[in-house]
Amino acid sequence: xxxxxxLIFYFVAALTVASAILVATLxxxxxxxxxxxxxxxxxxxxxxxxxxxxxxxxxxxxYVGGILILILFAVFLSNRISTVKISNPVHFNWxxxxxxxxLFGVLSYTAVSTKFPVKPGLSYQPTTAEIGELxxxxxxxxFEVASVLLLAALIGAALLxxxxxxxxxxxxxxxxx
Amino acid sequence: MSPIPIDAAALLTGLRCILxxxxxxxxxxxxxxxxxxxxEENKRILCGISLIGVVISLFSxxxxxxxxxxGFSGAVVHDGLGAFFEIxxxxxxxxxxxxxxxxxxxxxxxxxxxxxxxxxSTSGMMFMAKGTDLMTVFLGLETLSIPxxxxxxxxxxxxxxxxxxxxxxxxxxxxxxxxxxxxALMYAATGTTKIPALAAMLLDARLAANxxxxxGVGLLLxxxxxxxxxxxxxxxxxxxxxxxxxxxxxxMSAAVKAAAFxxxxxxxxxxxxGLQPVMWKVLWALSVLTMTxxxxxxxxxxxxxxxxxxxxxxxxxxxxxGLVSGDFLGGQAALFYLLVYAxxxxxxxxVVILIAQKEDEGYDIRNLAGIGFKYPALGAFLTLFLxxxxxxxxxxxxxxxxxxxxxxVKNGYIWLAVLGVLxxxxxxxxxxxxxxxMYMVPAEGEMPVPRxxxxxxxxxxxxxxxxxxxxxxxxxxxLDLAARSVLSLLM
Numbered sequence: 277x278x279x280x281x282x283l284i285f286y287f288v289a290a291l292t293v294a295s296a297i298l299v300a301t302l303x304x305x306x307x308x309x310x311x312x313x314x315x316x317x318x319x320x321x322x323x324x325x326x327x328x329x330x331x332x333x334x335x336x337x338x339y340v341g342g343i344l345i346l347i348l349f350a351v352f353l354s355n356r357i358s359t360v361k362i363s364n365p366v367h368f369n370w371x372x373x374x375x376x377x378x379l380f381g382v383l384s385y386t387a388v389s390t391k392f393p394v395k396p397g398l399s400y401q402p403t404t405a406e407i408g409e410l411x412x413x414x415x416x417x418x419f420e421v422a423s424v425l426l427l428a429a430l431i432g433a434a435l436l437x438x439x440x441x442x443x444x445x446x447x448x449x450x451x452x453x
Numbered sequence: 454m455s456p457i458p459i460d461a462a463a464l465l466t467g468l469r470c471i472l473x474x475x476x477x478x479x480x481x482x483x484x485x486x487x488x489x490x491x492x493e494e495n496k497r498i499l500c501g502i503s504l505i506g507v508v509i510s511l512f513s514x515x516x517x518x519x520x521x522x523x524g525f526s527g528a529v530v531h532d533g534l535g536a537f538f539e540i541x542x543x544x545x546x547x548x549x550x551x552x553x554x555x556x557x558x559x560x561x562x563x564x565x566x567x568x569x570x571x572x573x574s575t576s577g578m579m580f581m582a583k584g585t586d587l588m589t590v591f592l593g594l595e596t597l598s599i600p601x602x603x604x605x606x607x608x609x610x611x612x613x614x615x616x617x618x619x620x621x622x623x624x625x626x627x628x629x630x631x632x633x634x635x636x637a638l639m640y641a642a643t644g645t646t647k648i649p650a651l652a653a654m655l656l657d658a659r660l661a662a663n664x665x666x667x668x669g670v671g672l673l674l675x676x677x678x679x680x681x682x683x684x685x686x687x688x689x690x691x692x693x694x695x696x697x698x699x700x701x702x703x704x705m706s707a708a709v710k711a712a713a714f715x716x717x718x719x720x721x722x723x724x725x726x727g728l729q730p731v732m733w734k735v736l737w738a739l740s741v742l743t744m745t746x747x748x749x750x751x752x753x754x755x756x757x758x759x760x761x762x763x764x765x766x767x768x769x770x771x772x773x774x775g776l777v778s779g780d781f782l783g784g785q786a787a788l789f790y791l792l793v794y795a796x797x798x799x800x801x802x803x804v805v806i807l808i809a810q811k812e813d814e815g816y817d818i819r820n821l822a823g824i825g826f827k828y829p830a831l832g833a834f835l836t837l838f839l840x841x842x843x844x845x846x847x848x849x850x851x852x853x854x855x856x857x858x859x860x861x862v863k864n865g866y867i868w869l870a871v872l873g874v875l876x877x878x879x880x881x882x883x884x885x886x887x888x889x890x891m892y893m894v895p896a897e898g899e900m901p902v903p904r905x906x907x908x909x910x911x912x913x914x915x916x917x918x919x920x921x922x923x924x925x926x927x928x929x930x931x932l933d934l935a936a937r938s939v940l941s942l943l944m
Contacts, residue, residue, distance in 0.1 A: 417525035432603035
């Protein structure tokens with residue numbers, strides 16, 4: 277890669293990491309969600325750099341477009357938004373900090389000390405058709421099991437969010453005073 | 454890329470390979486539809502349908518036999534190990550179903566979704582036990598976990614149920630992240646997620662020393678250790694087990710553990726050649742920690758459900774003793790123990806359900822006072838299961854522990870066996886404490902009246918009791934089956 281491409285790569289990587297740190301530390305949950313937007317978009321950018329076009333598009337569609345909006349809606353629609361202070365308090369917990377630092381040390385050691393096999397001459401080819409074909413052939417079973425998983429999640433979500441019994445249903449119908 | 458030809462014959466072989474899973478998922482969907490059509494008071498039919506599905510699936514496992522069938526380009530395999538764990542998981546599911554209807558009606562929480570979620574979770578466990586690709590194992594893990602999260606929080610009117618579900622869900626999602634990260638790192642190091650291919654590549658000593666690969670294995674181990682609740686990844690266990698509806702607790706303690714151990718055994722035994730020199734120390738420490746912390750915490754509990762939760766942590770430690778050596782003997786002992794454990798633990802929870810009047814308050818140990826002589830059948834059953842959990846002959850628990858610890862001794866892990874036996878001796882104190890309460894402590898005030906047992910419920914208790922006794926006195930055929938299952942994996 278030449279100079280400018282490298283520069284853009286480092287910019288995108290820095291954006292991803294910096295906004296991820298902001299997500300964890302910002303006091304207001306809405307700010308955190310917006311920081312998450314940049315982090316997700318940064319990850320999509322990283323996918324582009326390794327020529328994973330389908331993955332990048334999915335990242336934008338599912339994470340930026342779907343999950344993030346869902347998080348914001350969940351915050352806005354949650355009950356008694358005016359009374360509950362929606363915040364993301366930062367507690368410093370030294371045990372947790374120690375554990376995270378140890379994990380960070382191990383992972384960065386492995387990342388630095390390993391000689392990753394580098395594929396020379398990365399070609400930017402569309403990958404969507406290939407992924408589709410693999411999902412229907414070599415990875416057919418995981419693909420189908422994922423649908424069973426989604427069915428279970430759907431039933432579970434419906435069960436947990438449905439009002440319980442007749443009595444509560446009528447109580448839910450009443451207008452809040 | 455040229456198009457991959459679709460091989461109809463291979464697809465059919467694959468479908469045959471996952472026939473038991475297909476049957477369970479089909480039953481779950483069928484139950485979901487029937488639930489919409491039948492009135493509230495006939496929900497009991499759903500339990501019958503689910504039970505029939507599980508029995509047919511169990512039958513199909515036997516029909517497929519021990520022959521090795523690999524399907525879906527190596528994503529899943531039907532072999533001895535898979536079949537063995539399918540039997541354990543389906544048996545646990547059947548026992549849970551037998552107890553579930555009565556329990557739900559007593560608690561007034563009878564809903565059709567319970568059965569479909571239980572069956573979907575079961576199918577996930579079966580995929581996990583049979584998966585030879587880490588992707589299949591991961592999807593199986595998630596498919597088993599998500600319905601369980603919901604089932605733990607099934608009693609939405611009880612604070613403890615919601616608390617348990619939320620804790621389990623948050624920590625479980627975190628553990629799944631670890632598992633997936635581990636798989637990703639292993640893929641980065643080797644370029645494959647297939648377990649046999651990983652095992653073959655591990656014969657090259659350079660890979661076994663590759664830090665990325667080792668970090669991947671470590672993270673994978675964390676993910677699985679969480680599911681079987683090894684110390685120090687056990688924090689969620691007491692709360693989730695206590696809050697969950699008790700039938701779900703019984704199911705979790707037996708079946709979820711069996712499924713996660715199935716994946717662990719497959720990975721550990723196959724990668725034995727390359728990883729064992731590093732792994733045994735980690736597993737040794739985890740095993741000793743798990744046994745000791747589990748048993749010491751159980752000593753302090755006055756709530757029977759919580760005590761059984763800590764005891765189930767300790768039992769995961771015993772099973773791990775068999776895996777430290779990572780060889781044939783230990784594998785066989787671990788398999789046999791998981792089978793036995795499913796019966797004795799579900800049985801113990803079953804009796805406790807009958808004695809406890811209602812959730813939360815009903816599980817205090819003082820509730821057991823005087824039960825033994827007034828209700829001799831209940832007392833005898835609970836004593837049998839507790840004696841077996843403690844590992845006293847002539848029950849199956851004794852045979853299981855005997856094989857686990859002797860496998861450790863034969864492989865030279867003398868200290869591990871000594872610590873295991875010491876732990877086992879300590880555990881007898883808190884198991885027998887319940888027996889003492891039942892037979893020797895007079896009831897204070899009015900004695901609680903146990904729930905009148907249903908026919909299905911009694912059948913579940915009789916089946917578990919018979920299994921515990923039979924496997925204890927004639928363990929030969931089950932041990933042979935376990936031996937063949939491990940051999941089929943190592944071949």
